[in-house]
Amino acid sequence: MLNAILADDEPIIIKGLKKLIPWEELGIAIVGEAMTGRGLMEQIELTQPDLVITDISMPDGSGIDVIKEVQRLQLRTKIIFISAYQEFSYAKDALAFGAVDYLVKPIEKRLLLEAVGKAMTLLQEANEDQSSKGKLAVYEQKDKKTQLEELFDRLTQGDIRWEEAQRKLQALNTQFTGPCFSVLYVKLAHVQLQDGRWGEHEKRLLVFAVSNLVDELIQLYGSGLVFRKGENLCVIVNHMHVEDDLQPLVSEMRDKILFYLKIHVTICIGMPAHSLQDIRQSYLSAVETMNYSYFEKDGTILSWSQNERRGGSDQLLADAKQAVIKAVIAKEKQQVQELLGSFFEHAAAGANGRKESAILIVYALLTDLMEEMSAVGIDPQVSSEQRKDWQQRMHQFYCFGDLIAFINARILDILEQVSTAGGSREAQQMKMIKEYIEEHYSENITLESMASQVFMNPYYFSSFFKKHTNENFKQYVTNIRMKNAVRLLLQTDLLVYEIAEQVGYHNPRQFSDMFKKSYGKLPHEYKSQIKG
Structure with missing residues (x-):
């Protein structure tokens, strides 16, 4: 049976x-x-x-x-x-x-x-x-071309021993024009393939047409073959010397595919292999290079040699992120848009060709920004479900440009929240701050302690206070203390050191110096002049 x-x-x-x-x-x-x-x-x-x-x-x-x-x-x-x-x-x-x-x-x-x-x-x-x-x-049962395609597919995958591959090549009586091989990895534009007008049948026909066109061009330049790798194409180019320039061939491939078939392709050139035995290394370098296509436009030509010049600075990336956060909280919309451009450049470099790393970097910008907003007393109004939805959508984007557009939109939404979070609420905060200073000026009030009272970080509190009073926090507190010192000096019989303690100075000398700096005379001189 x-x-x-x-x-x-x-x-x-x-x-x-x-x-x-x-x-x-x-x-x-x-x-x-x-x-x-x-x-x-x-x-x-x-x-x-x-x-x-x-x-x-x-x-x-x-x-x-x-x-x-x-x-x-x-x-x-x-x-x-x-x-x-x-x-x-x-x-x-x-x-x-x-x-x-x-x-x-x-x-x-x-x-x-x-x-x-x-x-x-x-x-x-x-x-x-x-x-x-x-x-x-x-x-x-198959023709020689099909057998070769399957053999090279297995060679690039690394699932066939070299001795067995040699035997099959000999059985097929295969001759090559040169000793060197390079792999080109070809990816069709995702946007066009996902167009609703394209059915599965049409997509297969398109890939078949691209394959035929590429195969014809290879034969004009020398020898080689083309086979499928999932939705992509793997192109084997056989050539004479390691230093042979494949850029003209690749450029013509891209341009003719666009001209005749009206579709963009991204092509990655793998490192040249000195012999057929090393072709898997060429294939792996081309696939690794294709990772960088996430950060490029459709129709780009990439080479394995570019990978050695890539990389970013963690410190520059951290600085760029912090600059964006500060600009958002300071409500500087134009500056935010300029700084975001710099941040995304550092993010792309820091991701080093890895889509997942890029997503983590830009998502960290959103989470850090929302934490900073909470620290300065602004509710981001973003639920945990919304954050999860953001993450899912970010993973679905096909290119870094789409991710940038999404993050820009989220940042602008947050900026709008920050801008509208002011007004009466900020006025109430300032009223509370001034009342607190009036009641506690005799204590050791610092910028840090005051900031914590209103749940702001010191950096934001400093700019917030100056924006609403046109003077820095330390000077404002000093002015309050000096006004009360004058009141006590003229309306009571307290000694200078007693007045100093009551307005927040434990050192009478420091108090006298600060008083003279404010009014031009020492406390007892000022009192004698006024009473005289």
């Missing part, structure tokens, strides 16, 4: 397939069902079925991805594709990757029986030949 798995993202299709032909009479047991590409691959790896009948267009992994996985695992599993799409390109791709057959929905019973029979015949032939040729059966 042979084992089979049925897969389609529509349960009704799976149900129909189970009833369409007499599976048990044919000697086939249905051992599994799947509705996603990932689920199908997990079942294949677990049960290693003889036959898989699957829709070529599946969520979370296409049928082509599934057949690639089957071949990577070197399973004898035969695959029959079904699809609602009738384009020849799908059938061509499916058959090129080794599918037994390609059937168009709605499935005809006769065609399904024929395809299953063909698969059973192939399985029987495979069972009759268990020699080493059996391991190469998957490769023998």
Whole structure:
């Protein structure tokens, strides 16, 4: 009895397939069902079925991805594709990757029986030949180009030993024009791919068209090949010297793709490999460089060599953040916008190509700002649910520019809160501060102790006090003490040292000096002059 798995993202299709032909009479047991590409691959790896009948267009992994996985695992599993799409390109791709057959929905019973029979015949032939040729059966069903693409895919992934790769290259009789290899990593513009006008089918056709155009350009410059890496493309360029400049080729790729296909691509140039054995290092450097595309516009060309010149200063970043916070609390809107530009530059440099780091840095600006607002007596009016929502949205942005726009909007909202938090409330705060000084001037009042009374930090309290009185805090307290000293001097018979203590001075000499500085005479001289 042979084992089979049925897969389609529509349960009704799976149900129909189970009833369409007499599976048990044919000697086939249905051992599994799947509705996603990932689920199908997990079942294949677990049960290693003889036959898989699957829709070529599946969520979370296409049928082509599934057949690639089957071949990577070197399973004898035969695959029959079904699809609602009738384009020849799908059938061509499916058959090129080794599918037994390609059937168009709605499935005809006769065609399904024929395809299953063909698969059973192939399985029987495979069972009759268990020699080493059996391991190469998957490769023998495909053309040389497809085999090379799969081989280079495994080389870049690092899941094939070099000795085995050499044997496969020799079996394919592959010749290269030069000893050096470089990997180009190509990413299609996310915004255009996510446009609602693009369906999954159209996206695949677009990637296929980009792949063909890139392949043609490589052949004009020398030799190489192109293969898929998820939604991106991996381009292998074979060239003569390590120092060869690939910039002209890459620029032409980007420009012609935009001209003919109307889509932006970001291309990253990996470090050159001296031999095919080192090609994984070139691939990894290109992928690492692609991380920096988060901070760039679509259509940018990046090179691995730029990574060595990147990096930022933690101190400059901290200073830039603090400058923004101070400007917001001081209600300097124009200055805030200018300082934010500097902060984002330092944030991008400090993230060092890591999206997560960039998000943490800019989110820290928001949280630190709100903490500072609370410290100066301003309620940020942001709930914990809002903060969580901010974090989730920040992770969804595809590029740093979108993140900047979001943070700018939040900062402007907060700035508006700070601006409207003044008025009558600030007037009430100043009234309370002045009343407190009038009542406690005889005590040791400092800027820090007064700031804590109104729940402000000393820096903000100092600027806040000067804004509302046009004099600094220390001078204001001194003036209050001197006015009360004059009152006691003229209306009582207290001695100078007694008056000094009552207005907050424990040192009579210091009090006399401060009095003379304020009124031009020592206390007893001032009293004699007034009474005389």
